[in-house]
Amino acid sequence: xxxxxxxxxxxxxxxxxxxxxxxxxxxxxxxxxxxxxxxxxxxxxxxxxxxxxxxxxxxxxxxxxxxxxxxxxxxxxxxxxxxxxxxxxxxxxxxxxxxxxxxxxxxxxxxx
Numbered sequence: 001x002x003x004x005x006x007x008x009x010x011x012x013x014x015x016x017x018x019x020x021x022x023x024x025x026x027x028x029x030x031x032x033x034x035x036x037x038x039x040x041x042x043x044x045x046x047x048x049x050x051x052x053x054x055x056x057x058x059x060x061x062x063x064x065x066x067x068x069x070x071x072x073x074x075x076x077x078x079x080x081x082x083x084x085x086x087x088x089x090x091x092x093x094x095x096x097x098x099x100x101x102x103x104x105x106x107x108x109x110x111x112x
Contacts, residue, residue: 001096001109002070003062007033008081008089010059019080020063023073027112029062039086058089064096066109 008016013030020028034055065073074091082088101111 001064001099001112002067003064003094003096004070004074004077005092005094006061006074006077006081006089007035007058007091008061008077009083009087010057012081012083013059013061015080016061016077019076020061020073023069023076025063025065025069025073027063031060031062033058033060037087037090056087064099064112066112 006016010032017028020026034057036054036056061077063073070093074093078091098107099109099111100107104111
């Protein structure tokens with residue numbers, strides 16, 4: 001099993017959710033986060049004063065999938081979240097050792 005963590009622009013959440021639904025993946029966790037990458041924030045002006053925002057608002061989606069689905073789902077998320085501009089985000093894919101469904105006690109792939 002694989003865990004996919006995707007961090008992207010908040011306005012792309014509806015596109016990402018739709019892409020996951022189109023692939024038949026219903027389970028998703030959504031978290032509002034803040035951070036920065038290479039661009040290290042932005043400088044803006046308000047009432048003639050410059051100020052720096054170094055932690056930008058982002059959205060993180062976490063999904064756990066079977067190994068054979070991971071690449072297709074990550075590519076679908078990337079396509080749905082892409083604007084082509086700096087700050088589009090990142091996708092991280094890692095291994096999951098075990099999953100347990102609390103309600104039934106099912107484990108492994110059956111629990112997904």
